[in-house]
Amino acid sequence: MSHQEVLVGAQTAHGHHADAGHHEHxxxxxxxxxxxxxxxxxxxxxxxxxxxxxxxxVIGALMSVFFRLQLGFPEDTxxxxxxxxxxxxxxxxxxxxxxxxxxxxxGTILVFFVLTAGLTGTFANLLxxxxxxxxxxxxxxxxxxxxxxxxxxxxxxxISLFVQTGPASGGWTTYPPLSALxxxxxxxGIGMDLWLIAMALFVISSLLGGLNYISTILNMRTKxxxxxxxxxxxxxxxxxxxxxxxxxxxxxxxxxxxxxxxNFGTSFYLSEIFIAGKALPNIGGSAILYQxxxxxxxxxxxxxxxxPGMGIASEILSNHSRKPIFGYLAMIISMVGITxxxxxxxxxxxxxxxxxxxxxxxxxLLTLLIAVPSAVKVFNWLTTIWRGNIxxxxxxxxxxxxxxxxxxxxxTGIYLGNSALDIHLHDTYFVIAHFHIVMGVSAFFxxxxxxxxxxxxxxxxxxxxxxxxxHFFITLIGxxxxxxxxxxxxxxxxxxRYYDYTAWESFRQFQDLNAFISIVVVVVFFAQFLFIIxxxxxxxxxxxxxxxxxxxxxxxxxxxxxxxGHGNWEGEIPEVHRWAYDYKDDGNGNDFIPQxxxxxxxxxxx
Amino acid sequence: MSGLLIIALTTLVFIIIYQIAKASEYATVLRGExxxxxxxxxxxxxLLLAFFILGVWGVIQCHYALLDKMLPVSASEHxxxxxxxxxxxxxxxxxxxxxTQAMLFWFAFRYQSTDKRTSFYFPHxxxxxxxxxxxxxxxxxxxxxxxxxxxxxxxxxAPADAAVVEVVGKQFNWIIRYPGPxxxxxxxxxxxxxxxxxxxxxxxxxxxxxxxxxxxxxxIHLVVNKPVKFVIGSRDVIHDVGLPHFRMKMDAVPGIxxxxxxxxxxxxxxxxxxxxxxxxxxxxxxDQMCGNGHYAMRGTIIVETEEEYNxxxxxxxxxxxxxxxxxxxxxxSDTTESNNQPLAHxxxx
Numbered sequence: 001m002s003h004q005e006v007l008v009g010a011q012t013a014h015g016h017h018a019d020a021g022h023h024e025h026x027x028x029x030x031x032x033x034x035x036x037x038x039x040x041x042x043x044x045x046x047x048x049x050x051x052x053x054x055x056x057x058v059i060g061a062l063m064s065v066f067f068r069l070q071l072g073f074p075e076d077t078x079x080x081x082x083x084x085x086x087x088x089x090x091x092x093x094x095x096x097x098x099x100x101x102x103x104x105x106x107g108t109i110l111v112f113f114v115l116t117a118g119l120t121g122t123f124a125n126l127l128x129x130x131x132x133x134x135x136x137x138x139x140x141x142x143x144x145x146x147x148x149x150x151x152x153x154x155x156x157x158x159i160s161l162f163v164q165t166g167p168a169s170g171g172w173t174t175y176p177p178l179s180a181l182x183x184x185x186x187x188x189g190i191g192m193d194l195w196l197i198a199m200a201l202f203v204i205s206s207l208l209g210g211l212n213y214i215s216t217i218l219n220m221r222t223k224x225x226x227x228x229x230x231x232x233x234x235x236x237x238x239x240x241x242x243x244x245x246x247x248x249x250x251x252x253x254x255x256x257x258x259x260x261x262x263n264f265g266t267s268f269y270l271s272e273i274f275i276a277g278k279a280l281p282n283i284g285g286s287a288i289l290y291q292x293x294x295x296x297x298x299x300x301x302x303x304x305x306x307x308p309g310m311g312i313a314s315e316i317l318s319n320h321s322r323k324p325i326f327g328y329l330a331m332i333i334s335m336v337g338i339t340x341x342x343x344x345x346x347x348x349x350x351x352x353x354x355x356x357x358x359x360x361x362x363x364x365l366l367t368l369l370i371a372v373p374s375a376v377k378v379f380n381w382l383t384t385i386w387r388g389n390i391x392x393x394x395x396x397x398x399x400x401x402x403x404x405x406x407x408x409x410x411x412t413g414i415y416l417g418n419s420a421l422d423i424h425l426h427d428t429y430f431v432i433a434h435f436h437i438v439m440g441v442s443a444f445f446x447x448x449x450x451x452x453x454x455x456x457x458x459x460x461x462x463x464x465x466x467x468x469x470x471h472f473f474i475t476l477i478g479x480x481x482x483x484x485x486x487x488x489x490x491x492x493x494x495x496x497r498y499y500d501y502t503a504w505e506s507f508r509q510f511q512d513l514n515a516f517i518s519i520v521v522v523v524v525f526f527a528q529f530l531f532i533i534x535x536x537x538x539x540x541x542x543x544x545x546x547x548x549x550x551x552x553x554x555x556x557x558x559x560x561x562x563x564x565g566h567g568n569w570e571g572e573i574p575e576v577h578r579w580a581y582d583y584k585d586d587g588n589g590n591d592f593i594p595q596x597x598x599x600x601x602x603x604x605x606x
Numbered sequence: 607m608s609g610l611l612i613i614a615l616t617t618l619v620f621i622i623i624y625q626i627a628k629a630s631e632y633a634t635v636l637r638g639e640x641x642x643x644x645x646x647x648x649x650x651x652x653l654l655l656a657f658f659i660l661g662v663w664g665v666i667q668c669h670y671a672l673l674d675k676m677l678p679v680s681a682s683e684h685x686x687x688x689x690x691x692x693x694x695x696x697x698x699x700x701x702x703x704x705x706t707q708a709m710l711f712w713f714a715f716r717y718q719s720t721d722k723r724t725s726f727y728f729p730h731x732x733x734x735x736x737x738x739x740x741x742x743x744x745x746x747x748x749x750x751x752x753x754x755x756x757x758x759x760x761x762x763x764a765p766a767d768a769a770v771v772e773v774v775g776k777q778f779n780w781i782i783r784y785p786g787p788x789x790x791x792x793x794x795x796x797x798x799x800x801x802x803x804x805x806x807x808x809x810x811x812x813x814x815x816x817x818x819x820x821x822x823x824x825x826i827h828l829v830v831n832k833p834v835k836f837v838i839g840s841r842d843v844i845h846d847v848g849l850p851h852f853r854m855k856m857d858a859v860p861g862i863x864x865x866x867x868x869x870x871x872x873x874x875x876x877x878x879x880x881x882x883x884x885x886x887x888x889x890x891x892x893d894q895m896c897g898n899g900h901y902a903m904r905g906t907i908i909v910e911t912e913e914e915y916n917x918x919x920x921x922x923x924x925x926x927x928x929x930x931x932x933x934x935x936x937x938x939s940d941t942t943e944s945n946n947q948p949l950a951h952x953x954x955x
Contacts, residue, residue, distance in 0.1 A: 095874060096898045115738075154680070171895040176845040178897060185897040271861030274799040274807070275777075275842040287844055287859050321717070321726040330735045352846065353857045354629065354838075354864030357761035361754050368746040375742035376735065378706060383734065385713045387726035392650035392718065400654065400714055407706050411699040418749060420691060420756035424853040426895040427846065465646070466627035473653065480661065489671040491692075493850025495893045498901035506850055506889045509675045526616070533624055543631065584727045591724065606729060 011283025022068045036276035038148075040140035041566040045147050047458060050451070052154060053118020054532065059158075060109035063102045065525050070094045073517025074500045074511075088166065096499045097186050100169040103497060104187065105161065107172025108195070112202055113157070115305045115443050117150050120244075123308055123450055124213045124237045126458065128182035129558035131231050131575060133222025138215040142208050151204035153198045160194035168195035171497060173298070176269040176290050180261045183276035193262065196255050203252045206244050214239040222556070224576035228332075229557050229595065231580040232325060235332050236311025239339045240304050245428040246343070247300040253291030261285070288353050295346035303342045305439045306406075307335065309446020310377060313399045316449050317381055319553050320396035321388030322591050327380040328606075334373035334380075341370040351419040352426050360419045367417035374410055378403065389591070393551070394468035398449035402442055403475045408480075409438025412487065427497075433483045441479040448472075448531070455535075455549050460562045461542030467534040470526060477525035482517050491511065554579050554594050634728060644721075651718035658711035662704070677850060678881045681719075681888065681909070683867040685853035687756050690810040691887060694752060698745055760854075765869035766833035773846030773890075774806055774838045775858040778899030780824035781805055786817030786924055789836065796860075799841065806841075810926065820925035824890065824905030828870050829915045835867040845903065848893035851877075859893055870909045 039045060069078050077092035088098035125143065129136050137143045160167040170179040170186025178184045181193055217238045221230070257268040261282075268289045270282035318325040325331065347355060347363040354445070381403050390396065412434040415421045425431065448471075455463050494507045501507040501514070549558040556576070560568050574596045582593040587600075599605060634642045703843050717723070772783040772791055783806060785791045792815015798807035805822060808815040828834050838847055840858035847866070848855045856866040878886045890905030910918070 083609070096901070100898060100900070116654055169898075175895070178895065180841070184843050199628070273842055273860050274796045277801065279797045279799060283861075284654065285861070287861065321725060322719075324727065324729040324748050325737055326728060327730050329730065352855045354859060354862060355758060360761070361757060364753055364757065365750055367741075370749050371746050372739060372742050376739055379734075379738040382709050382713060383728070385710075385717060387728065388713075388717045389719045389723045389725040390651075390714060392647050392654070392714075397650065397654075400710065403710055404707060407703065409709070411703055412747065414746075415692075415695055416701055418691075418753035418757075420688065420753045421695060421762060423757075423760060423855050424685075424688060424850065426855050427848070432844040464624075464627045464631060465629045469626065469650065470623070470627075473657070476657070480664070484665070485668055485672065488668070488676065492676050493848065493891070495848060495891045496893045500901055503902065503904065504889060504891070505883075505885055505887050506677075506891070513672070513675075519730070530623065531618060533620060534627075537624070581702065583725060585724070 031426075032551070038144060040136070040144045042125045042129050042137050042140065043458065043564070043566075045143055046122050048147050049121030049125060049150070050458075052151065053114050053122065054497075054535070056109050056113040056154065057530070058528075059116060060106050061113060061525050061528065063109070063565075064104040066094060066101055067102045067106070068518040068521040070099055070410050070499065071359055071501075072515040072521075074502055081387055084088050084553055097166060097169065099499045100185070101166045101191070101495070104169050104171055104174075105157075108157070108168070108199075110440065111172060111301065111305070113154060113201070114151075115439070116206065116244075117202070119239055119305065119308050119443065120237065121147070121150065121209060121445050122447075123233070123312065123454075124209065124241065126454060127233055127557065128213055128216050128237060129220070130457070130560065130568060131234055131555050131580075132217060132220060132225055133556050134216060134220035135569070135573070137212050138220060139212055142212050146205050146209035146212065149201050149208065153201035156194055156201065157198040160191050160198065163190050163194065163524040165189040165191055167191040173291075173294055174258075175294075176258060176261060176277075176287055177273055180258060181273070181275055181280075182533055192320075193259075196259055196262075200252060200255055203248045203255075203548075210241040210244040210248075213237060214245065217241075220400070222573045222576055224563070225556075225595075228329075229576055229579045231311075232328070232331055233308075233311035235335055236314070238306045239335050240307045240505075243300040243304050243307070243339060243342060247297040250293055251297035254297075256292055256524065257293070257322075258290065267407060287379050288355070291350050291353060292346070295349045296343075298349065299346040300342040302435075303338055304392065306446075307338070307445045308450075309402060309443045310335070312446045312450040312453070312585075313381065313402045314384075315555075316395050316399040316453050317384050317403075318581055318583065319453075320391045320393055321385045322391070322552075322583050323381070323388040324383060324583050326383040326386075326582060327376075328579070331380055334376040337373035338370060341366060341373070346372060348417050348419070348422070351422045354569050362500075364417065364419050368414065371410070371414060371417075374406075378407055378410075386591060392432070392450075394463070394465055394472065395449045395453035397469065397472045398445050398452060401472065402445040402449060404476075405437050405442035405445060405479065408484075409434055409436075409442055413438065424493065425490055427495055428490035429486040429494050429496055432491060432496050433486035436486075437479070437483050441475075441483070445475075448475075451535070453551065454557075455538065455542075456545045457557055457560075458540050460545050461538055462545060462550070463534050463538040463542060467530050469473075471530040471534070474527040475524060478520050478527065481520045482524065485517065487512055549594075552590070552592050554582055554592050556595055559594065559596055582606070609702065616721070623718075634685065635775075640819075647719055648687050651715050652751065655715045655948055679871055679872075680851070680853055681872050681877060682849075682852035682854065682866050683871060683928050684756075684760050686850075686871075687759065688853040689915060691752055691756055698749065729834075731897045760866075764865070765833045765860065766835035768835040768867055769829065770835050770837060771828075772806075772839065773826070773847055773858070773905075774839045774841060775847070775892065775903070776841040777897050778892075778903040779822075780847075780903070780905040781841075782821040782823075782824065782826050782905075784819040784922075786819055788814055788817055790814040792816065792818050796841065808925065816926045817924045818926070819919075819922045820928075821922075826890070826907045827915055828907060830870055830873045830909050832912075833867055833869045835865055838864045838866070843896050844894050845892050845896050846894035847905075848891040849888070849907070850891065851888050855893055863883075870907075873909045873911060874907075875910075 066081055079092040081089035082092045088095050138242055165186045169185055182189050260266040261269050267282035267285040269287050270285045273280045314325050345367045347366045347494050351360050489510050545562050548562050559574055576595045577598045578595055580595055588594045680689050737864055770785055774781045793809040793812040794806050794807045795809055798804055838856055838858045840860045845858040852868050854866055856864050878884055888907035892900055892903035
């Protein structure tokens with residue numbers, strides 16, 4: 001209902017009083033709370049997701065600094081840690097309990113709160129209505145709820161950091177029985193309950209958002225915007241939403257069963273356990289069941305994180321090369337392939353659980369199949385920049401970095417997806433290196449590319465380029481310095497999630513390397529403040545945008561006014577006449593033709 | 607105080623960087639935006655190329671710096687196959703890595719924006735798409751074929767003459783059980799577990815269990831060149847028996863029995879010579895997050911010759927005898943009787 005009102009209201013207002021004076025006036029009338037807090041404007045919700053995501057990213061990254069200090073310098077003490085962590089780092093020495101809490105929360109925060117909510121929440125909300133030509137989401141109210149469920153989930157997760165027994169500490173995958181039994185670990189106490197509640201709310205937020213994204217893209221495209229005229233960002237976000245809507249409920253069911261096992265005496269995941277001096281009554285459950293439920297989301301989750309970055313990179317590589325994306329249709333088909341296969345490969349995380357080797361073989365086959373659509377995407381990106389006219393703007397640098405990292409991290413997936421190689425590499429630093437490059441740093445690069453590219457759209461101002469370039473090079477070089485050598489540690493069998501390696505004859509030779517990695521981590525962490533300062537200061541003091549289409553882009557979001565209000569377009573929503581990638585001579589000296597330009601007589605549609 | 611000082615200094619550094627960056631923005635306007643844009647574009651193209659070249663140099667440096675810290679030769683037969691397969695995968699992915707990264711950075715450099723250049727309108731080409739769909743598909747098919755052949759071998763049934771050792775994880779160490787003279791592991795039930803005198807919950811009504819030998823310090827003795835099958839379990843949470851030197855790994859899951867088998871190829875003594883490390887020891891690492899002591903859940907394996915093994919075994923008493931020093935005659939005599947025979951018996955039948 002509010003949706004209708006907003007649309008009708010916006011239309012009539014602008015229809016009757018198109019003058020700028022009235023426009024200003026209308027902005028003032030909006031109350032602070034409805035404009036900035038309980039906003040139903042998709043653009044404001046996008047900013048809310050982004051800012052919350054940035055705050056979480058700083059917290060999650062700071063955690064990694066703390067545990068990297070422990071890993072790099074296990075003999076030393078760091079009084080600064082006591083300042084931050086108090087009892088958990090008495091005398092500046094991180095306790096093992098809190099080390100495990102930190103790695104767990106680092107993973108949870110980065111995977112879910114930053115790279116799922118922060119990334120998809122930002123760009124799906126910002127771009128979907130703008131790029132398909134809609135005034136807002138299908139349900140702006142549900143969209144607002146999606147953010148506020150995420151916010152409540154964030155608050156609960158944040159509170160869990162401060163409970164007496166500490167936050168969840170069984171790894172971000174929280175495998176039972178460790179996570180199910182309070183006796184098994186300190187973090188499996190109240191911290192784990194809060195973790196599960198926060199994650200359940202997070203799933204709700206994600207579903208509300210996802211359903212909204214899908215229905216908006218399917219139903220609310222402007223006149224002429226057929227599915228195959230949409231920019232690839234739209235396709236990527238559509239598939240992201242489909243993955244989330246189909247996979248998150250399974251994760252929720254897994255969590256509900258875990259809540260039952262923890263609190264109501266059921267035995268879904270528990271069987272034949274002797275702990276803390278007594279045998280538990282639970283018999284007949286399967287700890288492996290949880291892993292199936294978890295990874296049924298957990299693997300699609302990787303693509304939920306990757307696909308928005310792929311869409312953003314496709315858009316930016318094409319725009320800043322002044323050249324159409326190569327193989328538009330092949331890009332869509334490869335995303336279909338990735339989406340379908342994403343649901344059929346989850347058990348490659350479980351090759352060494354004692355699962356039937358035959359079943360394992362099938363998952364090997366399906367897992368390595370997913371390399372084919374990924375390869376197609378990489379080659380299409382390479383051909384897109386080939387013979388282009390490349391402008392090395394900050395977003396373009398990040399998009400190129402994204403492709404480089406995606407190649408580096410993707411190739412190591414071929415090792416881990418092959419069970420006969422995974423049997424040695426499983427749960428070693430090789431895995432850490434692989435997924436941090438391919439879905440951690442690479443997804444972050446997609447996100448940075450998107451933020452630098454669409455910042456002018458979000459705030460009507462530009463970010464500082466110099467800071468952007470410095471931030472880019474430190475982050476790219478740093479990411480490779482941190483994660484590349486970790487492959488070697490992994491091949492040497494060094495297990496992940498160890499608090500200290502000094503007692504291990506087989507792994508302690510890497511002490512110097514660990515110290516080196518930790519130093520780079522600290523540098524890269526502080527370099528991120530270049531971005532954060534740039535972001536927040538540019539929001540208020542950045543150079544004002546003069547040209548509403550600063551990148552010379554073809555897509556619809558740049559046809560809106562610079563200071564865009566709720567409803568997006570002042571008058572009618574523009575009609576679309578061509579695909580999103582007509583980067584060619586328009587006959588007037590421009591090297592692009594916006595989607596709103598009608599086809600010339602005799603011109604062939606793409 | 608020093609903390610405050612550091613914070614103040616860091617803030618100062620950030621302010622300075624920001625001011626310089628901001629100043630460069632104004633300078634751009636003064637010097638003419640188009641001109642500066644061209645210069646920056648050229649600079650970035652060069653920097654990306656430099657990054658690539660330095661990156662390749664770094665990859666090579668990293669490789670040679672870390673090579674001597676890697677695992678020594680594989681100590682199991684599976685592992686030899688494993689290392690071969692790893693090399694094949696490394697070569698294939700390595701070629702793809704260098705070619706695609708080189709293309710990425712070269713294209714970026716070669717097609718940097720200039721005044722004269724216009725981009726080439728090239729939206730699609732089905733022939734190219736087919737090529738780079740089928741070539742990766744074929745490469746993957748090869749890797750899957752090699753992988754599944756090895757996977758089949760690694761997960762096959764252990765040979766009939768394999769020794770049997772049970773490895774049970776608990777927070778935070780490994781308990782090892784040998785079947786004793788009868789070659790059969792006795793029944794156990796988690797409800798019988800008692801840390802004082804029955805750590806694995808052996809069922810004393812099962813005669814097969816009375817001669818079982820239990821070692822609680824996580825040290826496994828194995829005979830070189832003799833296949834061994836691990837029967838793996840857990841008392842509490844999920845653990846994982848990780849054997850980097852044998853290139854094997856298997857989870858220990860409560861309520862489920864898992865197995866793995868391999869054939870050790872070198873004794874610990876031989877391995878000390880191969881690695882040149884007098885402290886060399888085969889280690890069992892727990893590879894599944896199991897709680898606060900996860901990082902210290904260390905077991906060891908001593909691979910030795912058959913004589914050394916028999917000598918060690920002869921010095922072991924059955925767990926039942928250890929826990930019931932004044933136990934009734936049958937069990938004691940069983941143990942004594944068997945101790946007179948050559949002790950590799952459980953492997954011979």
